[in-house]
Amino acid sequence: MRLYLRKTARSLAESCARYQLEATEVIHSGKARAQETAEAIGEACTLSIRAAAGLDPLDPVQPFARECLAMHSTIVVGHLPFLERLAALLLAGREDPPVLAFQHGGMICLERRGAPEAGTPVGAWCLLWTAFPDQVHPGG
Numbered sequence: 117m118r119l120y121l122r123k124t125a126r127s128l129a130e131s132c133a134r135y136q137l138e139a140t141e142v143i144h145s146g147k148a149r150a151q152e153t154a155e156a157i158g159e160a161c162t163l164s165i166r167a168a169a170g171l172d173p174l175d176p177v178q179p180f181a182r183e184c185l186a187m188h189s190t191i192v193v194g195h196l197p198f199l200e201r202l203a204a205l206l207l208a209g210r211e212d213p214p215v216l217a218f219q220h221g222g223m224i225c226l227e228r229r230g231a232p233e234a235g236t237p238v239g240a241w242c243l244l245w246t247a248f249p250d251q252v253h254p255g256g
Contacts, residue, residue, distance in 0.1 A: 122152065124221035124249050129156035131247065132223075137191070139163055144193040145171035153221075154193040163191070177201045177211050181238040185228070196220070206241040222248040 132139075139161065144154035146167035158165040170180040171194040181202060194202075200214040206226055208215050216224060223246070230240030 125153040125156045127249070128153070128221055128223060128247070129160035132157050132191075133160040137161060139189045139191045141166065141189075142191040142193060143168040143171070145195060147172070147195065150193045150195065154191075157191060157193070168192075171195070171198060173198050177205050178238075181205050185232065185239060206238055207243060209236060209238075216243075216246070219248045222246065 141164045142154045142158045142161075143166055144150040146169075150171070151167070154165050157163065170176075170183070171192065173195040175198055177198065184202075184206065192199075196218055197214075200216060200218050201211040203218075203224060203226070204213070204215045205211050218224075225244040225246075226241050227244050228239045229242050230236065232239045
């Protein structure tokens with residue numbers, strides 16, 4: 117299983133480089149799997165890498181969602197169910213139920229389209245694209 121996960125991370129990293137993602141850094145939870153994935157992406161795309169607090173599977177989503185307001189072109193490597201709850205909050209204004217069914221090794225791209233207001237304390241966000249392991253093919 118571990119070999120499959122490493123291969124998936126490497127394939128995802130190669131796809132990020134091939135599609136020339138416009139990112140400035142990669143942040144991760146500090147857990148081994150997330151760090152390995154972040155390092156693979158960082159190496160493939162020549163990006164700085166750092167651990168960030170608040171990305172563990174059961175961490176509260178609201179504090180990190182507020183941090184997202186100051187981020188620009190940042191790749192976030194985290195865990196389920198945290199990432200599903202974060203995406204739901206940013207896209208739908210609520211953490212549950214999920215609005216996207218993540219897969220391990222999957223990636224989504226979100227873009228902030230509006231500043232925080234009374235009804236949208238984390239701003240208005242939209243989904244630009246998704247990429248999941250069965251969609252990411254080496255060399256394609």
